[in-house]
Amino acid sequence: MRFLFSFIVAFTLVVPALAQAPAPPPVTVIRAGVLIDGKSDQTRRDQVIVIRGNRIESVSDAATAQIPAGASVTDLSHATVLPGLIDSHTHIFLQGEEPEQGGYDANILKYPLALRTARATVAARRALEQGFTTLRDVETEGAGYGDVGIRMAIAGGYIPGPRLIVSTRAISSTGGYNLEGYAPELDMPKGAQLIDGPVEARKAAREQLDHGADWIKVYMTHRSWVGKNGELVSQPTLTLDELKAIVDETHGWGRKVACHAYNGIGLQRALDGGCDSIEHGLEITDAQITQMVKQGTWYCPTLAAYYHDWAPADTPEGRRDRKRVSVHGPSFQKAVKAGVKIVFGTDMGGIPWTEAMAQEFPRMTEFGMSPIEVIRSATSRAAEMLDMVGQIGVVEPGAYADIVAVKGDPLRDINLLGDVTFVMKDGGVFKNEVK
């Protein structure tokens, strides 16, 4: 018996080495009419992109390009080809909850996690269909570590979707997140992990990192309203000491911290505490802009999201909704002028996934960003923030073969990015409507 066993072991160890080598990775060639590579200001005409397996092998002029024998050729010579797009602020576990369907609270109180997970897979697929091959998904809103599971399902090839960079549960303080407004006797579940004090803050970060968070998401402001003098006020949540404990822990793991911050004290603490990216940043003072440039803090504005679902104009909420929009555009304009590092983010999930992610692009040009900079904010700039320079957000040798195409020239009409006709992720074609 022992002999038989060792024979089997020897046999299984030796035979695979004798068997034929694994099939070489497939080679695909894309003919690009116009190429926007995600990095440079210049577009290039008539390019040939050679893809071997899941990586780009070469990019060259069609006139001189060598087409490898046996390659399958995709003709995008009447299209503009770009790197796969990156959305740095999404929530695949939110569905733009409608108040008449119970709003945000119903999501947590009534829906089985399986339903929320099923809908998250649809959201992921929707993003990929629209040309977004990478998402930084900034918290699951009460769905725990569901995003880690979806990330694994996509990476394992079980479901289609963008590569996901996930932040799991997010962190806020007591009184700093929903569910709210219930009888105090009830111990309600919360949409984020609530902490008080630097010890609990660090422990929450450790737990989330241990369970698979790629980034840590922190809420530095929560409620907002219009103050006595007509100004936007937001309630600060974490103290500077609490945030510093989280940032210190997270940086020790070689990871980064994204801070939801509207304005005021909470935004100032986010900057002083060493946040890597400011999310939303509705109202940023000149001094804060200077501090962001100096510290290299990333800015992920989400302009379009705040044009949704305004309450009636003559209510406190309605005045708040309008005030948020009126300060966000000018803050973005100042940031662009000052050279703050800006990434594209939609806050999808806050917006229903049935809507177009591309609605954020024209908002960015409306407030003074050039179309090529807008494209970079959704490609190579985001890759820089995500520490994936040269791997995503660029069409160049060595990068993952994440490639999209649109008809026409998006540098003339940024809205064309809303009509992606070809999507390749990791060398696999997900969508091809190019005739």
Ligand SMILES: [Zn+2]
């Ligand atoms: Zn958000």
